[in-house]
Amino acid sequence: MSQITPLEVDILFLLADLLHQTGRITYEDLRTIAPDHYLKQITKRFTEVKAVSSPEERGVFMQILESGYRFALGSIAGAVGATAVYPIDLVKTRMQNQRTGSYISELMYKNSWDCCKKVIRHEGFFGLYRGLVPQLMGVAPEKAIKLTTNDLVRDKLTDKNGNLPLWAEAVAGGCAGGSQVVFTNPLEIVKIRLQVAGEIATATKVSALGVVKDLGFFGLYKGAKACFLRDIPFSAIYFPAYAHAKAALANENGYNSPWSLLAAGALAGVPAASLVTPADVIKTRLQVVARQGQTTYSGVFDAARKIWAEEGGAAFWKGATARVFRSSPQFGVTLVTYELLQRFFYVDFGGSRPAGSESRIVTSAETARSLNPDHIGGYQVALPILDGVESKFGLALPKFKPH
Numbered sequence: 001m002s003q004i005t006p007l008e009v010d011i012l013f014l015l016a017d018l019l020h021q022t023g024r025i026t027y028e029d030l031r032t033i034a035p036d037h038y039l040k041q042i043t044k045r046f047t048e049v050k051a052v053s054s055p056e057e058r059g060v061f062m063q064i065l066e067s068g069y070r071f072a073l074g075s076i077a078g079a080v081g082a083t084a085v086y087p088i089d090l091v092k093t094r095m096q097n098q099r100t101g102s103y104i105s106e107l108m109y110k111n112s113w114d115c116c117k118k119v120i121r122h123e124g125f126f127g128l129y130r131g132l133v134p135q136l137m138g139v140a141p142e143k144a145i146k147l148t149t150n151d152l153v154r155d156k157l158t159d160k161n162g163n164l165p166l167w168a169e170a171v172a173g174g175c176a177g178g179s180q181v182v183f184t185n186p187l188e189i190v191k192i193r194l195q196v197a198g199e200i201a202t203a204t205k206v207s208a209l210g211v212v213k214d215l216g217f218f219g220l221y222k223g224a225k226a227c228f229l230r231d232i233p234f235s236a237i238y239f240p241a242y243a244h245a246k247a248a249l250a251n252e253n254g255y256n257s258p259w260s261l262l263a264a265g266a267l268a269g270v271p272a273a274s275l276v277t278p279a280d281v282i283k284t285r286l287q288v289v290a291r292q293g294q295t296t297y298s299g300v301f302d303a304a305r306k307i308w309a310e311e312g313g314a315a316f317w318k319g320a321t322a323r324v325f326r327s328s329p330q331f332g333v334t335l336v337t338y339e340l341l342q343r344f345f346y347v348d349f350g351g352s353r354p355a356g357s358e359s360r361i362v363t364s365a366e367t368a369r370s371l372n373p374d375h376i377g378g379y380q381v382a383l384p385i386l387d388g389v390e391s392k393f394g395l396a397l398p399k400f401k402p403h
Contacts, residue, residue, distance in 0.1 A: 066349035070151055071144040073341040078143025079136050081334030085326045086135065087128035089191075091115045092322035097196050097288050112322045131194030134208040138187030142180050147338055150176035150239050169240035177235030178228060185227045186212075186220035189287040196288055225300050226283035234276045241268035242335060258336055265335035269328030277323055278316035281307070 016029045082089075091112050098109060109115035119127045153172035158164045190211050212220065245264035250256045256264070282303045295310060297303035307315050 062349050066347075067148050067152060069347055069349070070148045070342075071141075073338055073345070074144035074147035075140035076341060077147070077334045077338035078139045080337045081143070081330045081332075082135055082139040083132070084333045085330040086132050087116070088322055088326035089330075090119070090128055090130060092319040092326055093192050093284060094119075094196060095319040095322055097192075097284055098318070112319070131191045131208070134190050134194070135187065138183055138190075142183040142187060143334060145183065146176045146180040146235065149179040150235070166240060169243060170236045173239035174232045174236040176239065177231035177233070180235075181224060181227050181231055184231060185222075185224045188227065188283070189215065189220060189222060192284060192287050223283045223286035226279055226286055226303075229300065230276045230279035230283055233279070234272045237275065238268050238272035238331065241271060242331075256339075258340060261336040261339050262332045265332030266328040269331045270324055273324045273327035274320055277318075277320040278304075280323060281316050281318055 012025055012029075013023075016025045017023075019029060094115050095109060095112055109118060116128070123130070150172050153175045154164060154169070157168035157172060190208050193211050194206060194208060215222070242264055245267050246256055246261065249260040249264050251260075282300055285303050285307065286297055286300070295306055297306060304316075
């Protein structure tokens with residue numbers, strides 16, 4: 001072993017004191033403080049709340065409490081994700097609302113980047129966040145019910161061996177997408193009308209409350225069919241893709257780092273967001289107020305027919321790039337926030353724990369003890385040193401599994 005300085009010893013004692021206040025350092029502490037394991041063990045401090053002592057005690061009340069717990073964490077995660085990518089969402093909406101086949105033939109924006117520059121030039125930087133407040137008011141319950149429903153249905157469809165077939169993953173995602181429309185549609189129609197309001201300079205300021213008053217209760221659900229047509233396939237594609245991407249990006253011990261969760265969420269969003277863009281275009285056209293000279297639509301099929309006739313098939317993919325760049329990072333940020341919140345504030349309700357939230361390696365002192373009677377402790381000391389060297393210098397030391 002290399003020599004250790006008094007300062008390093010002091011640091012070790014401070015780190016060990018974060019894990020337990022005994023004033024001592026054990027071999028288990030050395031393994032825990034190794035750079036590759038430190039975050040995992042620190043999260044364990046927040047995951048020791050047990051609502052039930054065994055899964056057999058899990059009743060209906062506990063399931064309701066678990067859904068409420070997931071709902072609260074999903075609300076926070078949804079708000080974080082929506083705020084992170086809202087400017088991209090605004091650009092996407094304005095690009096989709098731009099009509100090339102109407103009597104008004106002049107295009108306001110050449111592409112998504114041109115739209116972004118013009119919004120900043122004419123409306124200021126905060127013009128990119130027009131409509132954010134009502135978005136946050138709605139996105140919290142929207143994402144919360146989506147994540148909660150997906151987890152709930154996945155739990156119900158998982159067999160006793162913990163296996164979940166692909167069709168069940170798709171069904172769970174589809175149920176999640178359908179359940180959120182009750183929040184999504186009013187949120188979307190208010191958000192979209194606020195986002196496009198800045199395109200034309202008017203003396204009357206458009207507000208969220210004013211939009212709600214003009215539409216009325218039933219008007220808030222205009223375009224709901226297109227919203228179902230978009231959200232159900234999106235979630236049926238997204239959640240299975242996310243689960244498999246997360247498993248593929250986990251390390252050899254089955255643990256997902258925050259970066260792997262973010263990457264899995266973003267990767268899963270690419271096919272899900274792009275493939276449902278036509279439904280999103282139709283929904284946008286139905287929910288905005290058509291200006292003088294622009295084509296109006298009476299429903300989903302009428303909108304699809306007129307868009308095809310006037311603008312061609314390419315019009316259904318307007319804003320696809322902006323949608324992918326918005327949805328992929330948004331769901332990446334949302335899912336990584338959701339999963340990390342579950343790790344930091346984990347409560348054991350007797351149900352399933354998020355996959356990849358902990359390493360399958362058991363790090364107790366008993367497993368670190370060598371079976372060779374000639375070894376008198378060097379094996380235990382070497383393990384955390386090798387772990388630290390590997391994570392610090394990026395080395396890939398050979399791993400041997402017992403047969």
